[in-house]
Amino acid sequence: MNKISLIILLSLIFLLQNAKxxxxxxxxxxxxxxxxxxxxxxNPEKVYRLNLSNQNFLIPDTLWSKFQNLxxxxxxxxxxxxxxxxxxxxxxxxxxDLSGNEFKNLPLxxxxxxxxxxxxxxxxxxxxxxxxxxxLSQLSNLKxxxxxxxxxxxxxxxxxxxxxxxxLFLNNNQxxxxxxxxxxxxxxxxxxxxxxxxxRPPIGIQDQNFGIKITF
Numbered sequence: 190m191n192k193i194s195l196i197i198l199l200s201l202i203f204l205l206q207n208a209k210x211x212x213x214x215x216x217x218x219x220x221x222x223x224x225x226x227x228x229x230x231x232n233p234e235k236v237y238r239l240n241l242s243n244q245n246f247l248i249p250d251t252l253w254s255k256f257q258n259l260x261x262x263x264x265x266x267x268x269x270x271x272x273x274x275x276x277x278x279x280x281x282x283x284x285x286d287l288s289g290n291e292f293k294n295l296p297l298x299x300x301x302x303x304x305x306x307x308x309x310x311x312x313x314x315x316x317x318x319x320x321x322x323x324x325l326s327q328l329s330n331l332k333x334x335x336x337x338x339x340x341x342x343x344x345x346x347x348x349x350x351x352x353x354x355x356x357l358f359l360n361n362n363q364x365x366x367x368x369x370x371x372x373x374x375x376x377x378x379x380x381x382x383x384x385x386x387x388x389r390p391p392i393g394i395q396d397q398n399f400g401i402k403i404t405f
Contacts, residue, residue, distance in 0.1 A: 222261075234258055242266055242286070250275030257281065265289050265309070277301035288312050288335070294320055300327040307333040311358075319345035326350035337361050337381075349373035360384050360404075367403070377401050 222238040223229040226248060229236045233255035242265040253275030259282055266289035276285075277298025285302070288311035305328050310316060316339060325331065334354050338361040348370040356379040357371065364385040371377060380403045 219260075230255065237261065239263070248273060248275070254278040260284065262286070272296050272299065274298045280304065283307065285309065291315055293317050295324050297324065300324050302328060304330055306330050307335075309335040311335050311337040311339065314340050319347065322347050322350050326353075329353055332356060334358065344368040344370040346370065352376055355379065357381070371401075380404070 218235055219237050222240050223236055224240050224242075226239075226241060226246070229239055230252065234257060236256055237258055238261040239256065239259055240261075240263045242263045245268055250273055253273065256279060259279050261284045262276075262279065262282060263286040265286045269287070269290040269292050272287065272292050272295055274296045275298070276282075277296065278301070280301065280303060282302050282305055284307045285305060286309040288309045290313055292313070293315050294317055308325075308328075308331060310318075318336065318339070318341070322345060325334075331351075331353055333356040334351065335358040337358050341359065341362040342364065348368075352373070352375045354374055355376050357374070357377060358381040360381045361384045364382070365387065367380075367382060367387075371380060378401055380401055382403055
């Protein structure tokens, strides 16, 4: 091997090592979870996961737009009476947990979460689900919806508008029978229905043409 070939080989090795190191750093950053808003705001563009559960504070709407790469956000048990309008600026958000709060409605800006795939609305007894369906229906990538322990007794008639949903979690509610409205969810594949007020799973559930997997 001549001197030029050796230099080229060493250069390639150096570039490959740098590339590998860069991928490792980016992968680690992707899974790093921040639980302090002050810490997250130091380099908001590098924050992919933000867990602000069980914290009682108010973030100004203007700050949310700084988290352009945020993919996971939890505001669970934060005593929120209103969802921050600025959340609509999180264009890359994929998973959002709003469980255990006190809000009634979702803001109109919520429909801007175009990449949202999974939404948790558990333990929200004040939540007016029916009024929020028109907003949720605009989230074309929403595949998994959690409505656990929300005191639900029935599903609203406009439920059919959420036909993008593939997994629906209705466990720990007050249903006495499987709501017929789920038959109108064209892409539904999985329904979690355990711990409701059914005495036993209905006989011949497959004969009812639900065509989905149901967990009791």
